[in-house]
Amino acid sequence: MCGFVGYLDQTDVNKDTIKSMADRIKHRGPDDEAYFQDGNASMGFRRLSIIDLAHGRQPMMNNTNTKVLTFNGEIYNYQEIREELKQLGYEFKTDVDSEVLIHGYDAWGPELLKKLRGMFAFVIYDTEKKEVFGARDHFGIKPLYYYDDDKTFLWGSEIKAFLEHPKFVKEFNKELLPVHLSFEFIPSKETMFRNVYKLLPGTYFLHKDGKTETHTYYKFNYDHIDENQTIEEDAKKIRTIVHDSVDAHMIADVEVGSFLSSGIDSSYVLAEAAKFKPIQSFSLGFRDSKYSELSYSTEFAKEINQKNTPLYMDGDDYFDILPTIMYYMDEPLSNPSAMQLFYLSKGTRKSVKVALSGEGADEFFGGYNTYLESFTFERYQRMVPGFIRKGLAKAVSGLPRFHGKRFLTRGAQPLSERYYRVNYVFNEQDRDKILKDPSLNVDTGEYTKHIFDEVADKDEMTQMQYFDINTWLPYDILHKADRMSMANSLEVRTPLVDKEVAKFASTMPIKTRIHKDETKISLRTAAETELPEKVAKKEKLGFPSPIASWIKEDKYRTRIEEAFNSDVAKKFFKPEALMHILEEHVNGKSSMQKIFTIYTFILWYQVYFPEDTSAKTIDLVHRTQV
Numbered sequence: 056m057c058g059f060v061g062y063l064d065q066t067d068v069n070k071d072t073i074k075s076m077a078d079r080i081k082h083r084g085p086d087d088e089a090y091f092q093d094g095n096a097s098m099g100f101r102r103l104s105i106i107d108l109a110h111g112r113q114p115m116m117n118n119t120n121t122k123v124l125t126f127n128g129e130i131y132n133y134q135e136i137r138e139e140l141k142q143l144g145y146e147f148k149t150d151v152d153s154e155v156l157i158h159g160y161d162a163w164g165p166e167l168l169k170k171l172r173g174m175f176a177f178v179i180y181d182t183e184k185k186e187v188f189g190a191r192d193h194f195g196i197k198p199l200y201y202y203d204d205d206k207t208f209l210w211g212s213e214i215k216a217f218l219e220h221p222k223f224v225k226e227f228n229k230e231l232l233p234v235h236l237s238f239e240f241i242p243s244k245e246t247m248f249r250n251v252y253k254l255l256p257g258t259y260f261l262h263k264d265g266k267t268e269t270h271t272y273y274k275f276n277y278d279h280i281d282e283n284q285t286i287e288e289d290a291k292k293i294r295t296i297v298h299d300s301v302d303a304h305m306i307a308d309v310e311v312g313s314f315l316s317s318g319i320d321s322s323y324v325l326a327e328a329a330k331f332k333p334i335q336s337f338s339l340g341f342r343d344s345k346y347s348e349l350s351y352s353t354e355f356a357k358e359i360n361q362k363n364t365p366l367y368m369d370g371d372d373y374f375d376i377l378p379t380i381m382y383y384m385d386e387p388l389s390n391p392s393a394m395q396l397f398y399l400s401k402g403t404r405k406s407v408k409v410a411l412s413g414e415g416a417d418e419f420f421g422g423y424n425t426y427l428e429s430f431t432f433e434r435y436q437r438m439v440p441g442f443i444r445k446g447l448a449k450a451v452s453g454l455p456r457f458h459g460k461r462f463l464t465r466g467a468q469p470l471s472e473r474y475y476r477v478n479y480v481f482n483e484q485d486r487d488k489i490l491k492d493p494s495l496n497v498d499t500g501e502y503t504k505h506i507f508d509e510v511a512d513k514d515e516m517t518q519m520q521y522f523d524i525n526t527w528l529p530y531d532i533l534h535k536a537d538r539m540s541m542a543n544s545l546e547v548r549t550p551l552v553d554k555e556v557a558k559f560a561s562t563m564p565i566k567t568r569i570h571k572d573e574t575k576i577s578l579r580t581a582a583e584t585e586l587p588e589k590v591a592k593k594e595k596l597g598f599p600s601p602i603a604s605w606i607k608e609d610k611y612r613t614r615i616e617e618a619f620n621s622d623v624a625k626k627f628f629k630p631e632a633l634m635h636i637l638e639e640h641v642n643g644k645s646s647m648q649k650i651f652t653i654y655t656f657i658l659w660y661q662v663y664f665p666e667d668t669s670a671k672t673i674d675l676v677h678r679t680q681v
Contacts, residue, residue, distance in 0.1 A: 057113070058083025058541070059125035060211035061098040061178060063187065063262075068221060073097040075219040080212055082383075083127070083541045089113060091123050096180050096187070100125045103544055105307050105409060111151030117161050118146065121183050124157040127212055128175030128197045129548065131303040136170055160188065165259055168272045172303070172554045176254070178210055186263035193273045194415075194552050195256030195529030198537055200385075203267050204250040213538075214251055214385040224250070227664060230495065232627060236481040236652060237499040239389045240530035242506075244269075247386045256529050275524055275557055277510060277517050282564045289567040290580035293420075296559050297581070300550040301327040304411060312337060312407035314399060314547075315363060317351030319575075320413030320422075322590050323582045324550055326359055328411055335362045337403040337410065339395050341601060342369045355590055366402035368395065370605045374614060378658045383542040387659035389480070389652040390531055391602045396539040404545040414536055415552035418528045419560035420575040421520060421568035425474075429515040430571045432473070435466050470515055471507040472500045474522060480652045489632045489653070491625075516565055528552070603647040606640060615650060618657045622668045628653065 058080040060073065073090055077099035081088075084101025091098040091114040100113040115124045130136070133152035136159055141147070145158045152173075159167040160179050165188070174196035178189040189210060191199045200217075202209040207222040217223040226249040231241050244252045254260055257273035301324060305311050313325045315336035328334045336356050340347030349365045356363030373394050380393055403410050417423050436444070448467035451460050465473045481489070486496045503526065510521045533552065540547040550556070567577045582590075605611045618624060619633040633653055640646040661668050 057103055057125075057127045058101045058212040058216075059099060059113070059127060059178065060209075060216045061096065061125065061180070061187075062207070062209040062220060063096050064207065065092075065094060065097065068097075070097075072220055073099040076211065076216040077101050079216040079219055082544055083212055085544050087112065091180075093182060095185055096123075096182075098123060098125050098178070098180060103408065103546060105129070105309055105546060111149050111153055113153060115153050115157055117157045121181065122157060122161060123180045123182065124153060124160075124177060126153045126156055126175065126177035127199075128173060128177070128192065129304075129306070129546075130155060130171055130173040130175060131306060132170075132172040165190075165270070165272060168259060174548070174552075176212065184263070186261060188259065188261055189254060190259035190272075191254045191256060193257050193275075193554055194524075194533065194557070196533050196537065196549060196552060198534070199254040200246070200251055201254065201260065201262075201267070202248075202251050203262075205265070208262055208265075208267070214246065214248060215382070217248075217251065225663075226250070227660070229627075230497075232656075233481075233486050233490065233495050233497055234499050234502055235387060235656065236486055238479060238503075238526070238530075239652060240526075240534070241386070242503050242526040242530055275521075275561065277513055277521060277561055279562050280517075280564050281562045282566075284562065284564055284567055286567050286577050286580055289563055289577040292559055293578055293581040294584065296556055297323065297550065298327055298330070300553045300556055301411070302331060304548045304550040304553075305331055307409050309408045310335075310406075311409045311411065311548075312403055313411040314338075314403070314413070315352045315356060316413075317348040317355075317590075318413070319579060319582050319586065319590060320416040320551065322355055322413075322586055323416075323578075324411050324413045325356070325361065326585045327550075329359055329361050333361065334411075335364060335406060337364045337366060337399060337406075339366045339368065339399040339402070342367050351590075355587070358587060364402070364406065366399060368398045370601070370608065370611060372398060373602070373605065374611055377655065378662055380539075381655060381659035382662050383538050384535070384659070385538070387656045388531065388535055389648070389655045390535055391647075391651055393535045393539055396535060397542060400540040400543040400545045400547070404543045408544075409546045409548060410540070412536060412547050412549050413551060414532050414549045415528065415556070416575065416578060418520060418523045418532075419551065419557055420563075420578040421516065422575040422578070423519075423523070424574060426516050426519055426569055426574060427571065429519065431462075432466060433515055439466075441467075469507075470518055471504045474507075474519055480648050485649070489628050489636075491628055514565060516569065520568075602651065603640075603645060606637075606647060606650060612637070612641065615654050618654050621657060621661075623657045623660045624653075626667065 060076040077088060081101055084103045086104045087102040089100050089112050098114045113125050130152035133155040136155050140158050143162055147154055156177055168190055175192045176197040176199035180187050189199055198212055200211055200214050202217050202223060209217050209220055228247050228249045231245060231247055234241055244255055246253055258269050258271050260267055260269045312335045313328055315321050315325050315338045325336050338349055338352035340349035353363050376394055380397055444467040448464045451463050490496055506522050506525055507518055510518050536547050570576055620630050624630050624633060636646045636649050640650055
């Protein structure tokens with residue numbers, strides 16, 4: 056696991072700029088650094104040594120010294136591809152997966168990507184053609200950004216590295232603010248920095264002669280659902296696939312550990328990993344809190360005879376680290392679990408360099424409780440004609456809140472508007488109340504409607520999963536997993552976010568994914584043979600935290616009040632409206648996610664645009680460098 060940076064055109068750019076950019080992401084690779092420069096390109100690399108610790112230094116050249124590679128990630132089937140390349144006459148100097156990429160691209164070009172199984176982001180510079188090729192893995196586990204303003208072209212593992220380049224124009228992409236307020240993230244290639252783009256999962260770019268083209272090489276789909284499959288058959292296949300995937304994800308020349316919560320996903324991954332070798336697990340809990348899951352995880356680890364290390368945090372830990380978290384995130388992300396993941400990674404890194412994690416099971420196997428509502432709404436739509444549903448929704452819209460009002464309102468909406476992630480935090484009416492500039496309040500439902508359109512012929516639950524796999528998974532779940540772990544120089548691997556796992560999951564019919572009252576039934580059935588029943592059947596809790604209660608405490612509420620009346624708040628929001636939301640929460644109306652989304656955005660803006668604020672965090676960007 057590593058980090059890399061690069062840029063084209065050396066005109067008026069100090070040769071040490073590439074090192075300054077790489078130093079910004081030193082946390083991604085504290086073990087080594089190296090650089091490549093010629094008259095046209097500069098490339099920098101920071102290494103976290105995992106495989107073939109003595110070799111594999113990057114940037115890496117091909118045998119003819121015409122192509123230069125920087126790579127972040129792991130290729131789990133690299134040994135198979137290596138043998139194939141040997142048959143073609145390629146000679147290898149190391150036993151690292153990086154060398155497979157440079158030779159593989161030399162042999163097959165972009166077709167190489169279809170052969171890879173792993174998590175990756177890599178860039179190859181062709182010194183003869185003067186072109187840059189960059190690729191990102193199938194699901195977006197590893198990040199890759201580029202800056203392109205038609206004059207300057209930069210690339211890197213994290214946006215913050217661009218701050219060191221003299222031709223990078225830092226500008227807030229304010230038109231995306233309402234999109235962030237709705238989703239917590241930006242569900243497209245755009246970012247909160249103008250002219251900075253994220254390479255989307257399953258895509259590659261080619262930059263040549265000042266032009267950047269992007270192409271899709273992989274797209275998850277549900278085109279091969281097999282309605283004949285049964286729960287028992289699918290559970291049997293899942294057991295084999297998960298076993299093989301965990302095995303592949305454990306390849307390393309350093310010790311591998313595993314995250315462990317009380318839920319089925321991380322427990323299942325740990326149980327499978329323990330079949331190959333003893334493995335230490337790490338769990339996070341809250342001091343003096345009913346939200347702690349440590350008793351569950353400690354008991355489970357003991358049952359399978361594996362060591363578990365409990366880690367702890369409290370409210371001070373949580374709020375003190377928030378500005379630093381926003382720095383490492385690059386873009387504002389208001390998922391409250393990010394702070395837990397940071398401390399879990401920090402504690403885990405003291406013992407191991409690599410940790411397995413259970414992300415992806417909910418998206419691929421149907422684990423979110425909200426998927427269950429598809430049964431209710433589809434039945435309602437069959438029984439009640441559309442014009443009646445719309446009439447009922449209009450009739451209740453002006454009435455005071457009552458039980459069933461939300462159902463009647465949502466029942467008249469198409470899924471692209473109704474599905475809760477579209478209005479997860481602020482809907483259009485909510486944003487109208489808080490935004491200082493009303494012209495920014497765009498229809499965020501239209502922003503992602505095309506995703507639902509791509510699976511319009513599928514049932515509602517399948518559409519929901521497809522939406523989450525293409526938005527929630529890469530832009531939130533995997534984003535925070537990468538940033539919070541790499542902030543602590545820890546490599547996190549996700550065996551359930553895997554090419555082969557996804558290939559099978561795409562064939563599962565609804566009846567093997569969920570019942571009307573139970574989620575991810577085939578995965579649970581598979582896990583029942585490997586885990587205690589109380590773990591396999593345990594209801595999903597997510598990554599719970601007492602943040603909603605902490606916000607009501609004076610010492611934490613005061614911090615939020617200061618932010619809500621800050622220069623940044625006054626620049627973008629109506630402070631009195633923000634204070635009203637906070638007061639509502641304190642008085643018992645839960646508005647935690649709304650509060651947290653605004654608060655973290657303000658902290659992020661103070662960190663990355665200190666010139667617009669007099670906040671105490673003005674120098675945080677420099678103080679948080681590792």
